[in-house]
Amino acid sequence: MVAGTHWLASATGMGVLERGGNAFDAAVAAGFVLQVAEPHLNGPGGEVPILLWSEAEQRAHVVCGQGVAPAAATIEKYAELGLAVVPGTGLLAATVPGAFGGWMLLLERWGTWRLADVLAPAIHYAEHGVPVLERISATIASVEGLFTADWPTSAATWLPGGQVPAPGSKLANPVLAATYRRVVAEAEAASATREGQLAAARRAWYEGFVAEAVAGFSASTAWRDSSGEVHGGLLTGDDLAGWRATVEEPAAFDYRGHTVLKTGPWGQGPVFLQQLALLDGVDLDAMGYLGADYVHTVTEAAKLAFADREAWYGDTDVPLADLLDPAYNADRRALIGAEASLELRPGSPGGRTPRLPVLPEPGTASDAPGVSGARSPQGVGEPTVGAGAGGVEQTLPDGQVRGDTCHVDVVDRWGNMVSATPSGGWLQSSPTIPSLGFCLGTRAQMFWLQEGLPASLRPGARPRTTLSPSLALRDGRPWLAFGTPGGDQQDQWSVNFFLAVVHGGLNLQEAVDAPMFHSEHFPSSFFPRGSRPGVLHAEERLDPGVVAELRRRGHEIEVQGPWSLGRLSAVARDGGFLKAAANPRGAQGYAAGR
Template identity: 55%
Template sequence: MSNSFTTRPEIIGTFGVVSSTHWLASQVGMSVLERGGNAYDAAAAAGFVLQVVEPHLNGPGGEVPIMLWSQAEQRMRVVCGQGYAPAQASASYFQQLGLELVPGVGMLPATVPGAFGAWLTMLRDYGTWEIDDILRPAIEYARDGFPILPRTTQAILAVRDLFQQQWSESAHVWLPNQRVPRPGSLFRNPALANTYQRIAQEATSAGTDRKARIDAALRLWYQGFVAKRIDQFYQNEYLWDCTGEKNRGLLRYDDMAQWQSSYEDPIYYDYGHHTVAKCGAWSQGPVFLQQLALLKHCPISHLDPSSPEFVHYLTEASKLAMADRLAWYGDPNFVNVPLAQLLSDDYNRQRAASIGLQASLELRPGNPGGQTAYMPDLQIAQRTLAQAQLQYGSGEPTFATLPPLDTWRDEEVFVGDTCHLAIIDKEGNMVSATPSGGWLSSSPTIAELGFSLNTRLQMTWLDPASPGYLMPGKRPSTTLSPSMALRDGQPYLAFGTPGGDQQDQWTLAFLLRHCHAGMNLQQAIDAPAWHSEHFPASFWPRDVRYNRLVIESRLPPHTQEELRQRGHDLHIGQPWSEGRISACSQEITSSGRRLLKAAANPRGMQSYAVGR
């Protein structure tokens, strides 16, 4: 079964392939490979460029989980770039402010910014390039200018009044001459260029070898001038946020100085010829594996990926897995997450048997190992919405309502919240990473540094019985979820997408279209997509929309009609509105050559795959 339609060719080569959510990052990554760098060098350079050219989707103050395959070591590793909660961030602190949820906009929800540490940790241990060479493309784009995306302009326009009236340092960086930049015009961020230039220069002169110079750069960020300026800003500035009040931040110098990125083993699940690997339960990653474990017991292998049966089974599996995410996931350093039971065959056979012909209307977590599931108060969202100052925005911009840009363009502009990149080099090394956070519209920019911090703490709960309970030093349960897969035990696929709660729905359908329907990478990305919202959102104000199924209008009319008959609350989206998947694969041919492939999402007209 195959779909011949593609918007662009699947890239095929033998030297190297790169796919990311922005063409400039993809080309920078490929240029590193062309000049002798490996996949880790290319990923780090592209990752820093993404911070510059997609500032509404990620930034230097954000976070990134990275998955890598080392051909030399013959193993897969996770680099955790998710910072933890500050020492002052406790449930009682927010409750004393009269809050039931951690706010989604402002300085209060910041964790330690982990992206810089994760990229450089991978670069130090697996890369070959120097820190100044890695940072140079990002510095040049920030200093000399890059074509600003229409979506970035919309994000700035949406919060222009907030910047001008409350967040003056944000206005200084993002509203040059107090004007919203025109889409496609060259935009500069000289402050960020200066920050990275200073790090590159001081680190280069501080170390006696490459690793020492990278360690020096890490110290400059987490113990040097960057950490000190963040500490000053978060201690001394009282700024408006979505509570409708002025608050100062909780992040301090000591929080940053004591944090470092760490390595972990991935979580694996065998599905047919494929072994899929994900980050642990501090991320959303195991949701993907739980869905595979459920669908192993459902008759999907011969279904058309656009059929109502296929969409129904995947939607119902996502409902069950996301309910378990709410009931059981948390930072494994603080919470005993029963992953073995959640992924066990007996547990998922029983859970899959509950999937009927009609859409489930309930949120149904399971009881792995006989344990009793706990659900937080899901009415909090309604109470929070009744009191919230929505003019200051919502927690996550994935599907934010943005002002039109009719004076500049009429076509639809895709809305996203995160980035992704996937890279494979000629030796077979692979990287899959999902950078996010530090969105320009969600947190005040520190003008001297040229960036704002993340708001990831909003993904915690203030209920002590919840595994996602907020505690100092604890990682929030991020939605960020890069993916890798082996095929017949050999490294095969690196893939992922932006999209918050939707990430492990979009990428699941992509993988199954590729595995079961015989679609190549580009076909599997281009095919009509959908997502369920049958769970509390991970982002403030954590609204719940039971049984809502959002689909692209390209799904066949008979599929749409049968999904309605099965009881799904169907919402029809634009024809190209679901997902921003990037993917790369590799295989060894019968002649012993390494064949590399790549594909990128056409939605939004900015993602690109390159290679040769």
């Protein structure tokens, strides 16, 4: 089974399984196709965290394909430039491009296919073109002025013939195809073995011609970014050469016979586990699935968990055991009252004193302190796309529009499972590097430019990413791989999906389809880091009586379109069957299997 956010990627992964590849081969091939099929949501310059279950090893792993901040990226450096937050677009927000290394590590350690075979579908689609989704066209249209006025290399790549590509037309990226062909050619020239070729491909990317082009572009060019000013980059060849993807132990929490596995707190993944820890002492079944008590309680638990994310998470020593401790969560659970909280309330795990970043004033999402020209940033956030394209995006108070990213899940005939959430390096994030056909990512916008915080900017540190794939065991056996795009919403939509299966009694597709909701209460992870205390988004399919009761309890409900929130997908091993589900919102998610 393969499920994901674009039919071409899911079909590619299924083709790999049909031809004898395993789940890891399929995920890698699908991941590279996503870069071509959804270029407005991810790209080669981005990153990927991966959760996997190895049936041979009988254990789960995290592959961290999240790159780190450059050696020159210090708080003092940004202060010299007059910046109080990292720009949401342009070269200053770049971290080491980690996606390639993450996919290569997954393929090398657990896969069976050769580099040329897993890259062939992506090279084909980049050379010959993919159908332009309505969202791709809307995204490019939203940044057409930026491209033509300030980012001519991006205009050359994404405005063929000087025009925004129309929905349904074909869009190719021959320069990217040539980049991947060269990587394959250099790898095959370097070695006759699969492992040798993968090692040579990594060298080409992080020490060879790709790294040279990235470093040269960062050092020798400067571009207007979301601060309104023109800046060059900080990323160097040494930054790329010194980085490697890593394999780590997942964080875990047991909930009602299920064990949920997430990345460590260098990403937001454990906030899912904290929500379960809070809800473990609540009788959700008695509240009735999607009733007012249920939605209120789940939302208030999310607010508490995400407040802890702000105070405690980062690429540092995080007291996760204390954050998941039953006694700590019993005290925190007592804070959930009958009314909606309008405060950001982090806890004190192990008696530690929380420290929160200094935030922009509530409701001022487009006015970042110390950032000039930030009134109407284009291309920022978890990728900004055209309003209403496909009925999925939501307009923010300042007129920006929120999009999402990509996801793929795979389970194979042997029982191996993969959940991966590639993102970053989307076409509107940064100017295209003309010799490579892709742009750098902007994940450094998730660092704080304030000293002493877990997520403070430090050279060589990982940004506290929102990318958050999920695995779950049931009664100790691998059961479910799932996830969604959506930035800060990922570990709300995914929690809602999981609870719909566990408490709502829904099957996978019913749980994906169910009316979705999420809180906007806590600070955004994206430039310019605003928050909207008390705001709760809900699809209009949620019962009107429930919405009215939530408003009575103090939630500021903003009703969204009937099929507008969440882009979940999932695969499962369940009762002797393999199962899968994909998101109907936007009519592009796809699940396949046999």
